[in-house]
Amino acid sequence: xxxxxxxxxxxxxxxxxxxxxxxxxxxxxxxxxxxxxxxxxxxxxxxxxxxxxxxxxxxxxxxxxxxxxxxxxxxxxxxxxxxxxxxxxxxxxxxxxxxxxxxxxxxxxxxxxxxxxxxxxxxxxxxxxxxxxxxxxxxxxxxxxxxxxxxxxxxxxxxxxxxxxxxxxxxxxxxxxxxxxxxxxxxxxxxxxxxxxxxxxxxxxxxxxxxxxxxxxxxxxxxxxxxxx
Amino acid sequence: xxxxxxxxxxxxxxxxxxxxxxxxxxxxxxxxxxxxxxxxxxxxxxxxxxxxxxxxxxxxxxxxxxxxxxxxxxxxxxxxxxxxxxxxxxxxxxxxxxxxxxxxxxxxxxxxxxxxxxxxxxxxxxxxxxxxxxxxxxxxxxxxxxxxxxxxxxxxxxxxxxxxxxxxxxxxxxxxxxxxxxxxxxxxxxxxxxxxxxxxxxxxxxxxxxxxxxxxxxxxxxxxxxx
Numbered sequence: 001x002x003x004x005x006x007x008x009x010x011x012x013x014x015x016x017x018x019x020x021x022x023x024x025x026x027x028x029x030x031x032x033x034x035x036x037x038x039x040x041x042x043x044x045x046x047x048x049x050x051x052x053x054x055x056x057x058x059x060x061x062x063x064x065x066x067x068x069x070x071x072x073x074x075x076x077x078x079x080x081x082x083x084x085x086x087x088x089x090x091x092x093x094x095x096x097x098x099x100x101x102x103x104x105x106x107x108x109x110x111x112x113x114x115x116x117x118x119x120x121x122x123x124x125x126x127x128x129x130x131x132x133x134x135x136x137x138x139x140x141x142x143x144x145x146x147x148x149x150x151x152x153x154x155x156x157x158x159x160x161x162x163x164x165x166x167x168x169x170x171x172x173x174x175x176x177x178x179x180x181x182x183x184x185x186x187x188x189x190x191x192x193x194x195x196x197x198x199x200x201x202x203x204x205x206x207x208x209x210x211x212x213x214x215x216x217x218x219x220x221x222x223x224x225x226x227x228x229x
Numbered sequence: 230x231x232x233x234x235x236x237x238x239x240x241x242x243x244x245x246x247x248x249x250x251x252x253x254x255x256x257x258x259x260x261x262x263x264x265x266x267x268x269x270x271x272x273x274x275x276x277x278x279x280x281x282x283x284x285x286x287x288x289x290x291x292x293x294x295x296x297x298x299x300x301x302x303x304x305x306x307x308x309x310x311x312x313x314x315x316x317x318x319x320x321x322x323x324x325x326x327x328x329x330x331x332x333x334x335x336x337x338x339x340x341x342x343x344x345x346x347x348x349x350x351x352x353x354x355x356x357x358x359x360x361x362x363x364x365x366x367x368x369x370x371x372x373x374x375x376x377x378x379x380x381x382x383x384x385x386x387x388x389x390x391x392x393x394x395x396x397x398x399x400x401x402x403x404x405x406x407x408x409x410x411x412x413x414x415x416x417x418x419x420x421x422x423x424x425x426x427x428x429x430x431x432x433x434x435x436x437x438x439x440x441x442x443x444x445x446x447x448x449x450x451x452x453x454x455x456x
Binding site: 146147148150151153154155156158159160161162163167168169171205208209 | 279280282283286287296297298299301327328331332334335
């Protein structure tokens with residue numbers, strides 16, 4: 001637009017100036033082309049180029065194919081995880097509803113497009129579980145997972161997480177999760193989740209369950225889940 | 230994703246349950262020697278409150294219903310006799326549901342009375358799933374008039390014009406639509422599973438069979454938004 005107006009302005013003056021106008025037009029055209037190319041590059045990076053790099057970055061801590069990994073902390077399996085759950089948790093880190101300084105820093109720089117792409121990729125991964133739970137606790141864990149502990153008012157995990165612990169929507173997959181990660185989360189539930197009282201979230205559903213389970217029961221459930229495919 | 234009132238109510242209930250326990254202890258201390266009968270009563274009140282919280286953990290805040298892995302039915306406003314009958318059916322494997330078998334078989338008669346009385350009194354808004362208006366209208370017609378040509382009687386005949394039910398006939402108003410759909414499409418695979426011990430579920434068997442999937446969807450959509 002500016003180029004056209006400039007051209008008209010100069011065009012009403014001497015013939016000599018036409019060359020200047022032409023140069024200006026050429027410059028504008030070059031600038032536009034470059035801007036277009038940069039913009040295009042950004043877009044393709046957001047949708048393709050950067051995703052593999054970011055995925056590799058996630059896997060650096062969360063293990064190959066998001067299988068989970070034991071760093072200083074047990075770092076959870078993301079493979080097969082529900083996309084809605086992943087998005088919700090990343091948002092919770094950003095809003096400090098869920099406290100984790102490392103994941104806050106990871107999460108707050110991710111664009112919505114990137115989050116969707118990563119969540120889809122992790123959901124599609126199916127590496128075998130890392131295992132690691134105490135084998136002798138597995139039958140007890142299975143019983144608690146499928147039936148709950150009705151005498152202690154512990155709801156059956158399967159009612160929400162599904163009989164195969166695959167989860168659904170905002171309810172996470174638990175199958176194949178690291179046993180020490182599951183243990184740590186359940187023991188510390190109300191100190192890590194739902195940390196903004198004015199902004200309660202779905203983590204509240206788990207509070208009474210986490211409180212009612214004893215430590216040995218938590219260990220047993222974690223052992224059972226650690227081998228589930 | 231945040232929730233508004235639901236979890237907040239769960240939280241405040243937890244807090245108040247804790248406060249209630251503290252006050253029980255406090256009154257015990259203040260009265261010097263509490264009468265054993267008083268202690269027993271507050272223990273059972275506590276027990277009931279804990280069990281209600283346990284039920285609502287899956288059946289939703291104020292027993293409004295909840296979408297876990299399965300649609301978990303609304304119990305609010307439900308007929309006590311129906312709930313008791315179903316819990317018994319789970320125990321006797323007349324109605325198959327592993328989770329509810331385990332839940333049901335530890336409930337005492339006193340707890341059952343307390344729980345069913347509590348749920349009947351609750352009146353939260355229905356937990357609705359969006360449905361097109363014309364589907365709801367079609368459901369209302371089936372509910373009130375039945376479908377004569379396929380021998381489906383009007384649902385209102387037993388469940389009442391407002392779908393509030395009566396005694397053994399369950400309330401259907403405000404029930405989760407996917408729960409209703411699942412129950413009606415699987416009726417004879419889940420209910421009346423002990424041929425030696427037939428129950429009232431047989432009344433529904435021919436009706437569930439005669440309704441098409443589309444008709445079931447319509448009735449479910451209508452019932453879901455009924456207060």
